[in-house]
Amino acid sequence: MSDSPLIDSLTAAVQARPDDLPLRLHLAELLVDAGRGPEAIGHAAQVLAREPGNATAQRLMTSALGNAAPATPEPAPGPAPAPQPSSKGDQSVDWAALEEDLGDIVPPRFAKADDEPDPVRGHADRTFDIETSTVTLADVGGMQEVKKRLEVSFLGPLRNPKLRTLFGKSLRGGLLLYGPPGCGKTFLARAVAGEMGAAFISLSITDVLNMWVGSSERNLHDLFQSARGHAPCVLFLDEIDALGHKRSQLNSSSMRTVVNQLLTELDGVDGNNDGVFVLAATNAPWDIDSALRRPGRLDRTLLVLPPDKAARAAILEYHLRDRPVAGIDLGKVADATEHYSGADLAHVCETAAEFAMRDSIATGEIRMISQADMLAAVREVRPSTDAWFATARNVAMFANESGEYDDLAAYLKKRKLR
Known part of the structure; x- marks a missing residue:
């Protein structure tokens, strides 16, 4: 039946009684018969949102989408046939596809919090960028000792694969850059990536931390996975003291699990880190968890001093x-x-x-x-470096039992600050 006055009357009745599902189904059936599929889809979807297993609504939805014969009248009253289980589950309604296609007609089945992030789908849907650096070490003024250290630890083996194989030198590794702020640690990391012709990913704490439980760890894992997928890649962890702070000083259990996840990723337990060179920078290396500086992780440390x-x-x-x-x-x-x-x-x-x-x-x-x-x-x-050296002086004098700050102590002695 396709009498428009009747459809108009039923539409008004449904608007007055939106929870009357039999009335809504009857209107949807009239709309299908009248060839008004999009309107029928909206009403059928409203019913399915409340009763996902409603067979009549499913049949009307299929008819309205043009995937089956036109709608047929309801069967005569009688005992309802028992539902037949399916080995593949109920696949008659693809909710994801329907919500995407009919978003402008039917509201979503489940609402989410205003600040809940959308799920990440693949490397193309990331909050961080894969960059190609255009600067090289030739663009870095001075820093000859720093350049030599980088050449030995990573750039030289990368350029000489035969020698790398002969000496069993892995391309994985990490280097911690530390020193006073504003001395070019970030620029140096970009120059290393440009020198290698490698991808460059810069990570800060805001790229990782998330209020949702487990999301921070997932963000960190996704970032390392992306770096592995773009090897050779320089992964730059800026302000590593904020992301990898000493766990003994953390009151938040969630931050401790983030540090644990970072340790796992640096070890490459869930993936091969070959070709991923981790550069980390900090102004406060003494605040970094000691486990991050063990061999195989950020095992090499380099002092980046004010420019000569x-x-x-x-x-x-x-x-x-x-x-x-x-x-x-x-x-x-x-x-x-x-x-x-x-x-x-x-x-x-x-x-x-x-x-x-x-x-x-x-x-x-x-x-x-x-x-x-x-x-x-x-x-x-x-100069803004004086305040940093005042703090560093105390560390070099009273907290250098392991000798990890010998280069800093030598510089302070040269400057006659100790």
């Missing part, structure tokens, strides 16, 4: 390259900025530009950034 004179000159030139400058002696400015971090040097250039711009605004004539501006900026901007 040649590196300071290169950094200053980089930050002045697109600014109007005249008569600047980079060597003299580099001499005046000993113990400055790379971030401090960038701030010096920014401050000098502000001086020149202030005068240009006041006089109405554009003035170049001069040597006097640079030296005035050096007097105003103080």
Whole structure:
């Protein structure tokens, strides 16, 4: 039957009594007979959302979707046949497909919390990015000792596979970069990836931690799996002290399980870590769980110090390259900025530009950034590394029984800070 006035009346009745399922089914059947499938689908889906096993609603849904013959009248009253079990389960309704196709018609069967994350589906659906670094070690000013260490530990074996096989050198491993903030640890990690022609993944604590139980551990596992799938890959763990803090000092059981998961991933228990080079950076290596620094994990440690004179000159030139400058002696400015971090040097250039711009605004004539501006900026901007070395000095003097901070102690002695 397809009498439109009757359908209109039943539609009004269903709107007044939305929980009357027999009435809704009768309306859906009339809509199927009238060729109004999309409307019938909505009503059948509403019934199935309340009674997933309703045979009449399933039949109407199939008819409306065009996968079966038109709907037939209800059978005469009598004993209902017993349901027949299926070895493959009830596959008559594909709920996932229906919810996707009919999302604009029928509300979802189950609501989720507003802040609950969507499930991750494959490497293409990640919150972190697989990058290709365009910088190499040639772009890193100075740091000759750091470069030599990287060459021996990973870059050399990667370039010489025959020698690597001969000496049994694995491509797996980890290197912990530590030192005062702003000295180029992140830039160095990108340069290593660019030097190798490897993929680069940068991970911070915000990429891992999640309020849902077990989600943080799953995020960490997914990230390592992605790195393994893109080998050779440099996996950079920034601020590793936040992610791998000493478990004895953690009050949160969830954070302890995150540290445990990180240890498991570094061991490669669930996957082969060959070709995955883990670089971690921290300003506070003394806060890292000791288990993370055992052989096979972050077993090599490298102190990244403030840039030397040649590196300071290169950094200053980089930050002045697109600014109007005249008569600047980079060597003299580099001499005046000993113990400055790379971030401090960038701030010096920014401050000098502000001086020149202030005068240009006041006089109405554009003035170049001069040597006097640079030296005035050096007097105003103080090195930010001093506070870090004050803390590091205590560690090198009183907590270096194992000798892991010998390089730091030697530098402090050279600077006459101990």
